[in-house]
Amino acid sequence: MPRSLLLLLTAACTAAPSPTPAPPDDPPVDEVPTLLREPVVTAQRLTRRQLERLITEVLPGVPLYIAAQYRDLPPEPERHGFDNHHEADGVSAAWVDRAEQIAVEAAARWVGESEELRGCRGRDAACVVQAVAGVAARAWRRPVREEELGWIEEVVGFGGGDVRAGLELGVAAVLQDPAFFYQISVSEPAPVEASRLPLTGESLAAKLALTLLGAPPTSALIAAADGLGAPERLREVAAETLQDARFGETVAAMHHQWLDLDLLQSLYLDHERYFPGLRGDAGPGYAEATGRLARDLRLQAEQFVTSAVIDGGWSQLTGGRTLWISPTLASEVHAGELVALGLDPMALPGAPFTLTAYTPSEGYQQVDGVLVELPADRRSGVFTLPGLHAGRGDGLRSSVVDRGLWVLRRALCEEVGAPPAGVETVLTGSGSAREALERHAADPSCAACHDRIDPLGLPWESYDLAGAWREQEGGVPIEPAADLGAFGWQVDGALGLAGALSADARVRACYVRQWARYLHGGQVDEALVQDVAAAFAVSGEVQTMVLDLVASEAFSTVEAP
């Protein structure tokens, strides 16, 4: 077969790093030769969320329900709310079993409609091998090596010369390969005394693309790979990469986990209070109604954070008031705010702004909505998003503790231990949430932690379990005041707390840390986070902060074993 054609695809990056440096032309007689250690190779498995995004790039046009099947893989255990921690990427029999089924089904579904099949129809096996190698280069995020072509040829050969079968087999194999499931990073050789080893340009290009875009490296990244070892060049290329529209999806994905939007998947709201028109939470329509609301709350939050980060920065992220509102959100969450603006919640004006959503029960859908700037006394940035507060409770009453814990752990990055063994963790009895929480303060075994948790949750009582603004609950006025003196804040209510969080350097530093966790797979370089946080405190530019974290030694090198 004409392998030269294939090698043209890969020639730019197939040169393996030289195991030893070229000898100097004229070495000084007394110079001690530098001893080099072997390249270090690391492997971290992609998460199911990463695989779901990546497959749409690997198999263009693959039905999205196929991509969504990667959600069926056993979930990764979370660390600090993120699913990509390097210590939590083990595989199990159930994982491997399901991954094989998905690979086979994806290959069969995609090949039937792919241009690759059409291009090879009536041609020889070489065409099929070339087509599969093209898929492999995308799936493996690097060029295919010459020796790997033989393996592809072998697998394609299982099809007995049938073009379709060969393509199916080849693609199914590629989608189970270690280079697909794992981010395999190779270092350059380095002096034995080095504590960190720089990644090869090829590995760095692949890591940049996967981390920032959820995709294989672009042709520009591949072309730039050889120069990425220079810090200035890495920063330049990373900055260009951030301009790719797919970075917006990464922003949404990061904030989805930071805001813990997965909670919305199990949104439970008391039907009498929130859906009085339905006959009960087991009756017809309830699951659809809560499912639609949860979907739109998630879409709204993801659209907001993406827009804020791409078009603005920290000030917009924590102070923006323009939210996407669907008909469901207009009636279930924002009705009061819209009426206050003189708008009819049942007929919102404005150009439709359509978002795409996926739910297991309904598949992918286009959801229409409009963008509305909401009143400043109701919303102000990410901490006041309905999707952040919805569902944090027992279905009837919102949970001050859950909301306070989110702020303490996710916005302030404080480590909060679990309650000691044997300590009563659920407050029961009659009375308002505030009365119940007073028992926390009175019991020393509770107060040690709850003195910090509860004040951070109380102001959000102004939002009900659907995330809607409220002035009273069950006829009792909401009292959102809280003593936040322990945090150095003298503020009242939800908007006051949102403003305090926005202005606080600790919160900005925590936000940087959350990005570092997300971008570095849980391997946080404390010195880097502090340096980047210091710069971010001044600039407030999120994309620059992301750039600082990516164009760093922590990202571009691996630790020596």
Added chain:
Amino acid sequence: MSLSRRRLLQGAGLVAAGGLLPWRTAASVTSPTRLLVFYSMHGCVYEGWRMRPGGRPADQAWDAPLHELSEAAFSPSLRPLWPWRERVSVVDGLALASPLRDRAGFAHTIGALHGWTGAPIGLSAGQPVPAAPSFDQLLVPVLAAPWQVPSLELGVGTVLVPGVADAHHTPLPAQPDPRQVWQRLFGGLPGGQSQALYSSRARLVDAVARRYEALPAGIVQAGRAKLDRHATLLRELELRVGGFADVCPTAAPTVDTDGSYDERFEAQLALLQTAFACDLTRVASLQLEQLPGEEVGQPGADVHVDFAHDILGSALAADVLTTHTTATAARFARVLAALDAVEEGDGTVLDHTLVVWMSELADGAHGWDQWPVVLAGGAAGRFRMGRYLRFPATTPIAVEPAPGLVREWIGVPHQRLLLTVLRGFGLQAGQLGVGGLLGDDGSVVDCTSSLEGVLG
């Protein structure tokens, strides 16, 4: 209706040649032994669970036959098991003692990890994680053949804390969706693919496994271990990939995670029954989320939030949790009936299975003492059935389940029961997690010796 494995397999045309499945050896055709863990939440209300036949004392070790007891003599929580009294054994007097010597944390998490692994929790980025394999997984290489699904973790609802961890300490969360379980066991391909792809899956997995095995040696240790593990799992998959849909045809469940609690329970149980009947796996767990409020006479209530923690101070809460255990026992009886409905060799699948009913806590108030356990089936006589085994509190570790209610001694460390289970299946493990615990009096409490009266 009694199901015969032979009949079931004959339906698929598999028994004609001497009754052997295509991949099974003659040795493995003799009735296999299995382990099933039935796992429920919130333990029990001890007073409603324990029995004292003939007024036997709590502070002595004794062993009483269950078959002599009338239905009324069974405790409220265990009464649904009365029809099975000769096929079950009740183990009374255990404690989850090791959590009391571990770091503090969310009790359900600590209890789940200790309960399954017998070991102290590990920490990763501040999160509690398994630091050892769970006891059921230790039996996978003992009981299962390489061509079988190593173990099945089935969930009804989302279990609060997964405790099952494989030999590499990787958590194995229970699959709550019956359709996903079916897909894993029996799912063929959806159609539309080439015959070559359908018939070449094993060769394909082999080709992929070779790629993992050929990776360069320079991969650092943590990555190497992951990839080696992946390769091993592929080699195991190679032996069974695509096979079960042909040899054990079973219709897909009609419910997924949106079904009612009982619909999901029955769907998972049917899959478990079939998996055992067709000998697709020999280690499994059926892990139950707490029952809905309707099942305990409290429509709309959340058993955990509204009642579980109050059992020591509220008669209503204690009644609700007792009812919760009783309703769970009724489901345990359903499991026994399903396994007993499948004929196998000289008995039934139940006869050849050890079913262990355990929980993440001893009681809803986050208690560790008086951990309730019921064994059933007996695994072909390896374990004694039809007994009520009482072990007095001999562990000198004080607990205070409620203010002023101090107990100076607690029950036998649960590791001893789990080790007994392992040894009953022929695994001669020296210890499970911890070998000993420091008593309040400075003595070392043994966690390694087998429990008397459990083995057959």
